[in-house]
Amino acid sequence: MISQAEKAAVFAGLHKQGCFVIPNPWDRGSARLLAALGFHALTTTSAGYARSLGVADYNAGRDHVLAHIRDLATATDLPLAADLENGFGHDPETCAGTIRLSAEAGLVGGSIEDASGDDMKPIYDIAHAADRIRAAAEAAKTLDFPFMLVARCENYLHGRRDLNDTIARLQAYQDAGADVLYAPGISTAEDIGAVCRAVDRPVNVLGGLGPHPLSVAELAALGVRRVSLGSLLHSQAMTAFVRAAEQVKAGGFGFVPGLIPGSEIDQLLEAGEA
Template sequence: MTTQQDKADQFAALHARERAFIIPNPWDAGTARLLAHVGFEAIATTGAGLAFSLGRPDGASTRDEMLAYVGSIAAATDLPVSADLEDGFGDDPDAVAEFILAAAETGIVGGSIEDRSYGRGDRPAGERYEKEFAAERIRVAAEAARALPFRFTLTARCENFLIGKPDLADTIGRLRAYQEAGADCLYAPGLTTKEQIREVVAAVDRPVNVVMGLVGEPIPLKELEELGVRRVSVGSALSRAALGSFVAAATEMRDHGTFGFAADAIPHAELGKIFAR
């Protein structure tokens, strides 16, 4: 049986090697098992994908729902799991640290903390934390992670490009502050060009995660690797692709009374074989 320590060591090793890896984002246990079946080396949760599965907008999940979700993904396969922990379910650094510890108990071996509020504390949803305060949140989260009996890979996220503040210099300054605060991996979702990615990678000395399938040009893994990227996630893209196919199928039935969508469906028997293993 693969232990949490084994998974943590495997996950840390992926970040230490020269070759980049893709860490796709399932939104439930079934899709986690499918990604393991396809052959990925690690997986990550998606807060947006969870919210969509509950019929809510991104960021509308509760603390208990999030913990149950990340636990279900961690239990679904033997792969290392990194969790999208959003804002840490609180503004206060101590609340973030407590959530890191609670999430670690679910079986995950890594997680990300953002530098914007989701409105779960005193700050309004979408508000960016001041750089020093955001770095303090990462510092305390890193201390909590280091207190765990296994190596927890902490990712610090700068949300500038997702909240309408595409300031690359400020983004790099924030990522450097989070690096100094103890983050193991750095992530600025929303970068749109190779030049931006290259600048971020060159400016920090931690592994950098980028997201594909969100905005900007779809840069192949090999080219991202050449830019120095270590880890590539897809956020809610797989969830949105599946939901897009679902809506298209439903629209076909409603508008045309036809069922051509089923030709692209994975066979029932094939899913049965995969999930029986």
């Protein structure tokens, strides 16, 4: 396996070479399949991983997530980033600790979001949110390799479709030291283009959203540097699982002819192994 520092250098370089897709595995097997299919980096999915444990998103807990990171970091030779939710705590010090622990677990990048987990006040005040990013960035700078810190503005995922506030937050997080900026939920060319023009750091976009999802080429033309998939691949896998199980429950096996042969899956797993 290549070293963590080598992975970190590769990962940092990807953000300078145009637009790339960073898919989201939820276990060792899905990570190795994605590596074998030719992707250049991976990032975890908080929702996909939590659901693989049988719990809802945000309910896995930091200890489980760190164990998951350690597992995936050794599954392939690809750089690994992670969805670190809101840093697993409200205060800046906890966010900083999460960055240090996740780096020790094998990450070369990770995101901290500004969602509070409080239904009454779902998004942190901008000043507090920026302090949390600042603490995370300072922790990242103490590492002996480049750690790509992603700051996430969660407005659109919580019904706050306020582009001006979203941009103001991303700019504040940029000033606080974030390396990459991300507002999951923005989906139109107009909104995505406006975000890319308003900041001077690489922008990550969640692909596949909206009634007419933009292609990777279209996102790149708008200035996007990175496209992630969140829990979409896990949801696709679970959708196929549920639909197949429903067929069996009804007495049929119509899904079987469309399956990828097990031998082909085994070959991909071997090809994607670290």
